[in-house]
Amino acid sequence: MNQDTICAIATAQGGAIGSIRVSGPDAITITERIFTPVKVGKQLSDKKPYTLTFGHIHNEKEIVDEVLVSLFRAPHSYTGEDSTEITCHGSTYILQQVMQLLIKNGCRMAQPGEYTQRAFLNGKMDLSQAEAVADLIASTSAATHRLAMSQMRGGFSKELADLRGKLLDFTSMIELELDFSEEDVEFADRSALRHLADGIEQVITRLVHSFSVGNAIKNGVPVAIIGETNAGKSTLLNVLLNEDKAIVSDIHGTTRDVIEDTVNIGGITFRFIDTAGIRETNDTIESLGIERTFQKLDQAEIVLWMIDATDAKSQMEELSGKILPRCQNKHLIVVFNKSDLIREEQKKDIISLLSSFSKEDISSIFISARQRSGTDELQQTLIEAAHLPTITQNDVIVTNVRHYEALSRALDAIHRVQNGLDANISGDFLAQDIRECIFHLSDIAGEVTNDMVLQNIFQHFCIGK
Numbered sequence: 001m002n003q004d005t006i007c008a009i010a011t012a013q014g015g016a017i018g019s020i021r022v023s024g025p026d027a028i029t030i031t032e033r034i035f036t037p038v039k040v041g042k043q044l045s046d047k048k049p050y051t052l053t054f055g056h057i058h059n060e061k062e063i064v065d066e067v068l069v070s071l072f073r074a075p076h077s078y079t080g081e082d083s084t085e086i087t088c089h090g091s092t093y094i095l096q097q098v099m100q101l102l103i104k105n106g107c108r109m110a111q112p113g114e115y116t117q118r119a120f121l122n123g124k125m126d127l128s129q130a131e132a133v134a135d136l137i138a139s140t141s142a143a144t145h146r147l148a149m150s151q152m153r154g155g156f157s158k159e160l161a162d163l164r165g166k167l168l169d170f171t172s173m174i175e176l177e178l179d180f181s182e183e184d185v186e187f188a189d190r191s192a193l194r195h196l197a198d199g200i201e202q203v204i205t206r207l208v209h210s211f212s213v214g215n216a217i218k219n220g221v222p223v224a225i226i227g228e229t230n231a232g233k234s235t236l237l238n239v240l241l242n243e244d245k246a247i248v249s250d251i252h253g254t255t256r257d258v259i260e261d262t263v264n265i266g267g268i269t270f271r272f273i274d275t276a277g278i279r280e281t282n283d284t285i286e287s288l289g290i291e292r293t294f295q296k297l298d299q300a301e302i303v304l305w306m307i308d309a310t311d312a313k314s315q316m317e318e319l320s321g322k323i324l325p326r327c328q329n330k331h332l333i334v335v336f337n338k339s340d341l342i343r344e345e346q347k348k349d350i351i352s353l354l355s356s357f358s359k360e361d362i363s364s365i366f367i368s369a370r371q372r373s374g375t376d377e378l379q380q381t382l383i384e385a386a387h388l389p390t391i392t393q394n395d396v397i398v399t400n401v402r403h404y405e406a407l408s409r410a411l412d413a414i415h416r417v418q419n420g421l422d423a424n425i426s427g428d429f430l431a432q433d434i435r436e437c438i439f440h441l442s443d444i445a446g447e448v449t450n451d452m453v454l455q456n457i458f459q460h461f462c463i464g465k
């Protein structure tokens with residue numbers, strides 16, 4: 001149990017109303033010292049939990065503000081501790097005054113994420129739910145919001161608990177057998193065990209695979225725009241980025257490590273890979289170093305190959321041999337730009353020329369980035385290419401790299417169990433791998449997670465959460 005009572009401003013600057021949270025064993029008595037209810041009678045500490053009390057915050061004789069105080073008592077609060085929330089006017093001066101008074105009376109300023117960390121340590125939520133709180137605050141689209149909400153409400157935690165339950169059944173069967181090992185009997189029917197292992201493996205595999213969707217929703221579908229210099233790549237990128245004002249590239253901390261240009265098109269976040277590089281480039285593709293350019297291509301799910309339509313033949317001849325083989329498992333869209341400079345009849349010739357380079361159908365589109373014609377259609381093509389399933393709040397989809405890594409390790413362990421059963425290895429080896437699988441799943445919920453990892457997770461939260 002934490003001894004310190006902490007306080008923090010929980011609302012952003014500039015609103016009409018501000019909120020300060022106080023949590024810890026002395027939350028109610030400290031608040032009481034600086035607060036007088038307007039209605040004479042009960043003091044704050046005599047009030048029932050979940051009540052609102054109207055009154056004044058005062059600095060000795062001087063009234064600082066008229067406020068509402070909400071009261072929560074342990075364990076029925078967000079942190080699991082006694083807590084108050086002081087709702088005052090949103091002035092920075094008032095908020096700072098209230099904070100100073102709380103600190104003068106015994107509170108300490110909260111660290112980033114300390115409320116949620118306390119909620120986790122007091123068993124109010126598991127670690128994956130705590131991490132979802134940060135994602136919820138950072139959510140920028142309907143889809144990221146739905147994913148974070150589902151995780152916070154415990155959909156993922158329940159799935160993990162079910163898996164751990166099954167694994168524990170598995171170990172108990174094997175351990176029972178080990179207890180009686182001298183009698184040389186097999187209590188645990190090997191085919192039943194195999195069936196159990198297969199079921200567990202299927203669930204973990206589904207979760208591991210869901211990460212590519214989860215990651216695309218959370219961090220954006222990676223798109224690379226490639227092509228020769230002067231094809232119009234920067235112009236197109238600017239059109240795509242400027243058309244939607246909800247550019248989210250400047251969100252620091254909470255979820256994103258690398259800052260890239262992201263844009264929300266039709267509710268889907270697209271992430272343009274290493275676009276800074278595109279803007280700077282004024283050399284030919286050769287001098288850029290073809291390898292470096294193509295590395296971008298490897299990270300992409302969608303590739304926009306931009307070709308200057310006035311020079312289509314030579315650009316296709318030059319680059320198709322390098323680009324097409326690298327796009328086998330990607331969604332390639334050939335964008336013929338500068339359509340304002342060619343005649344309608346020329347388009348057919350360009351399309352048939354493109355089909356001569358590949359046996360498969362390649363989707364292509366004519367646009368004029370400068371005149372912004374065809375760009376709406378290109379956006380529609382991008383949405384279709386992203387091919388993301390519709391997510392509901394009940395879907396369990398992995399969005400967090402830490403969870404993905406733990407699940408991948410759990411999957412390795414369960415594969416060893418399956419192989420061990422096939423090879424008929426002894427029960428104690430099987431038990432070891434099952435325990436390892438349980439360990440990795442428990443890591444996600446935070447049951448075996450070490451302090452360093454915890455610290456790292458919570459320090460990326462905002463103060464006041």
Ligand code: GDP
Pocket residue numbers: 227228229230231232233234235236278281282337338339340341367368369370371
């Ligand atoms: P990048 O080197 O591929 O990034 O190409 P830029 O976007 O810098 O464009 C090169 C030149 O082509 C610039 O002068 C642009 O204004 C011009 N440009 C880009 N798109 C179009 C277009 O659709 N039509 C015409 N006529 N010019 C364009």
